[in-house]
Amino acid sequence: MANKMHVKLTLNGQQVEGLAEPRTLLIHFLRENLNVTGPHIGCETSHCGACTVDMNGKSVKSCTVFVAQANGAEVTTVEGLVNPDGSLGVIQEMFREHHGLQCGFCTPGMITRAHRLLQENPRPTEEEVRFGMAGNLCRCTGYQNIVKAILASADMLNAQKEAAE
C-alpha cells in the first residue's frame, strides 16, 4: 500500500491524475483507477493486443507498461475516438458497417491500433493492413472483415481530408 506515486497524464484530451504503486500496469490504472474500461485484458503478456492504447503517438500494449512509465504521457483509448458530438468515429463506424467485430472484446484494441496505423500509413495496401494489425488477436472474425473495415476507413478518411483541403 505504501510507495504510491502521484500519476498525471492526459487521457483522451483531459488531464487526469491518481495515486498508484509504481509497479501498477497502465492497463490496471486505466481500468481500475480511472474507470476507463474500453481497453481489455486478454493475456497480460503483450501477445493479444486487447489492451492496446495510443501513448505519445505510438500504439502500446498497456498490459506491459508500468504506470510510472506513462507519467506525463498523452494517452488515447477507444473512448477518445468518438466524434466530439458523441457519434461513432470513422473507424468505429466502418467496423460496424463491415461487420468487423463479433464479441467485441478485441475491438477497442483493434480500433485504437487501426487509428495509429492509418496515421502512420494513410493509404495502406491490404497486405500492409494485415501486417500492421498483426499485434492484435481476434478469435471471432477471422480478420477478413476487420481488414475490409480498415481499408474502408482509410478511403473515407482520405476523402474527408481531400474535401477539407
Next chain:
Amino acid sequence: MNDQVMSPEQRAANLKGMGCARKRVEDVRFTQGKGRYVDDIKLDGMLFGDFVRSPYAHARVVSVDTSEAMKVPGVVAVLTAQDLAPLGLHWMPTLAGDRQMVLADGKVLFQGQEVAFVVASDRYAAADAVEKVVVEYEELPVVVDPFKALEPDAPVLREDLEGKMTGAHGPRRHHNHIFTWEQGDKDATEAVLAGADVVAEEMVYYHRTHPSPLETCGCVAAMDKVTGKLTLYGTFQAPHAIRTVVSLISGLAEHNIRVISPDIGGGFGNKVGAYSGYVCSVVASIVTGKPVKWVEDRMENLMSTAFARDYWMHGKIAATKEGKITGLWCHTTADHGGFDACADPTKFPAGFMNICTGSYDIPTAYLAVDGVYTNKAPGGVAYRCSFRVTEAAYFIERMIEVLAIKLGMDAAELRRINFIRKDQFPYQSALGWEYDSGDYHTAWEKALNAVGYDALRKEQAQRLEDFKAGKTRKLIGIGLTHFTEIVGAGPVKNCDILGLGMFDSCEIRIHPTGSAIARLGTISQGQGHATTFAQILASEIGIPADNITVEEGDTDTAPYGLGTYGSRSTPVAGAATAMAGRKIRAKAQMIAAWLLEVHDDDVEFDVDRFVVKGAPERFKTMKEIAFAAYNQAIPGLEPGLEAVSYYDPPNMTYPFGAYICVMEIDVDTGVHEVRQFYALDDCGTRINPMVIEGQIHGGATEGYAIAMGQEIAYDDMGNHKSATLMDFFIPTSWETPTYQTDFTVTPSPHHPIGAKGVGESPNVGSVPCFSNAVHDAFRPFGLTQSHMPHDQWRIWKIANDLGLHG
C-alpha cells in the same frame, strides 16, 4: 411515408426481418469501448481472488501453510480444501456425472490445479500473497498417455474412486477407466469387415486443443447479507444452469440466487462448465460479506479451464472394389484428464461422436468410446462444435481419404458415390440418428464447379511432374471435406444436462406503442443475438426489428433455458422465439378482428398487419393492435400482449457443407500457403447473411489454427508446454487465409422457420479440409496419415520421412 400507405415491399423492408443483412445493434456499444464484460464490473468494497496452483501434474499435498500469506497487507483470507470441507464444497459435481476437487484435497492430478484461494483487497496484493503460500508436495508417478494409463500397473490417479467399478456411465474396468460407450451393431460390422473387398484401417488422432476465447473465464460473487441474496456475475454460457448448480451445491435457495452473464468476450465452449473459481468466489463472498472478483489470466485459462478434443480414433472402413462403403468401425480412446468434466448431454458421454458416419450412406457401423483419466487438465468441451461432432467429422473425412488411397480413387468421386441421396431424407443412420434434411450432391457439385476442381487436379499433376523433374520444390494439396453436423440439442426425451432438459425459451412483451422486448434463455458471446433474434420476431409479428429489444443472461428476468453452445441458440431458442411470436400473432388476430368487427377467421396476417380477407383496404397494423391490447376492453380477452414459449425440439438439426482448400507446400521448409479456401454452408433458412458470413470466417480461422499449429501439449512429466500465446498458436491477420463463402438452402422440416444453426459448421468442416490438403499434397509419395497440428516442423518432417529431402 407512414405505415398506412406503404407498399407491402416497403413495409417488409422496414421490418428488417429474416434474410436481411441487418447491421448489428451491439456494435454501437462495442466499438466505443462501452461493452460491459465481467472484469468491467466494479462493486463497492470488492475483493479479488487469486489461485495458488500446483506445479506438479501428480503429487500428494502434504501441507499447505498460509501463515505468511495472511501477513501480506490487504489479504483478507486464504481458503484451502480444509476450509471448504466442513461446507461440503471441497469437491463439486462435474457436468459429466463425475466430481472434481474445488481445491486440492490431499493430492493434485494435473499441473495448474487449484490448491488454495487467496482473497485480498486488490489484485496485486492477492498475487503477492499467492507467492507466500507454502505448499509441500510429494511427487507421484505421472501418466499423460491414455493408453499407458490403462496398463495394469499404471499409477492410480483417482484414489477417491478406488474400488468403485461402476461410474456415471456404466462399468469401469480399470482404475483409470471412466466409461465405455457403445453404439451400433458390433457383430454385424465385424462381419462386414471380414467379408469386404477392401478395408482401410487407420489411427486418426485429434490432438488436445483449447477454445481460448479472448476474454478468459471469471466472475464476481456478491452476497448481500441483509437480503440473503447472492448475485453472481460471470462468463457463463449457460446462466440458468449455473444458477441451479450453485443452488444445489451451496444449499442457497434458487430464488435467492441471481446469475447474470454480462457481455461475454467469446466462449467457444470454454465457458460452459463450472470452475473452482466460481465456487471459491461464492464461498469467499459469503464468508467476507463482500463482493469477490475472480478473473483467470491467460496462462490459467490454457492450463486449467476446459480443453477440447484429445481423441484417439482407430478406424476401419469397408467398401466394395467400386468404392461403395459397406461398413464403418471405430474405437476411440478419449483422454479426459484428471476429472471427467466434459460438457455433454447426460446420455452421451462421448457427445454426438456417433454422427461419425458423416454425410455417407453407410448401412452398418459400430462405435465404442473408452474414457480415460490421465494427469492432464479436465474438460473435453465442444470447442466451437456440437459435442464431439468435430472429432467425428475429422475421423470420417480422414477415413474417406484413406479409403480413396486404398482404392486408388479420386476422393471427390468416392464421396459422390457414397453421399446420402436427397430422396433418402429423413435418413436413419446406422448409429442411431435421424438426419432431418439434406441435398449433398447439389452442394458438392456446386463446390467442385466453383473452384474448378478438374483444372485444379490437372495443375496439381503438372506441379508434381515439375517437382519430380527438379523444376520446383513446392507441391499442391487439394483438401476436400463434406461434413454433416448435428446441432440444436436437444429433444428433452434424450437430451439433458444434470437432469435439466435441453429445451429453450423466449418471452415477449409488446409495449402499448408497438415496440417490444424479448427475453431468451440463451446468451450471446459474439453471435449477435440482439440483432438476429429481433429479425426472427420482426418477420413473425410484424414489428420492426429496430423496435425490439432482445435481452439475455439475467436469470431474474429471462425465462429458463439451457444456454448457448453446441449451435443450439437458433435451432432451439430461435424456434422458441418464433413460437412465442406466433402466440402473440394469434392474440393479435383476435384483437384485430374485434377492432375490424369481423370474425377472427376473416382476417389474415400481412407483413405488419391484419387485413380483412378480400378487403385489403380494411386493416389494423400491429402498432394499432398493440395499443388496443392496452386500452380496449375486449370481451373474452385479457388485456396486454405477451407470450412465452418453452420449445422442446422434436429432433436435432443437421447443417452440412462442402469445403475445398488449395494449399501450396514448400517441401524444404514445411511452410504452407493457403491459396484458396472455399466454404459452402447449408444452414437451412438464413436469418442474417452478414452474420452467417462472419461466423464462417471466424470458425474457419479457428479450424485453420487447430489444423495448422494450435495444440495443448504436455511433456512426460505432465508439464504444460503451451500455456502462453507465444506457444499456443492463435493466428494473426498476417497468416490467416481469406475465405470465399457460398451457400445452398435446405430448410429443416421440423424447425418453425427452417433454420439449422451455423456457428460451428466452419470449425467442424474446416479442420479436416485443411488437414486433407496437407495429406493430399504428399499422397503421391505414399503418405496416408500424419497427425495434426500440421505446423511447419511437422510438415517438414513428413517430407523428410518420405525421403523428399534427397
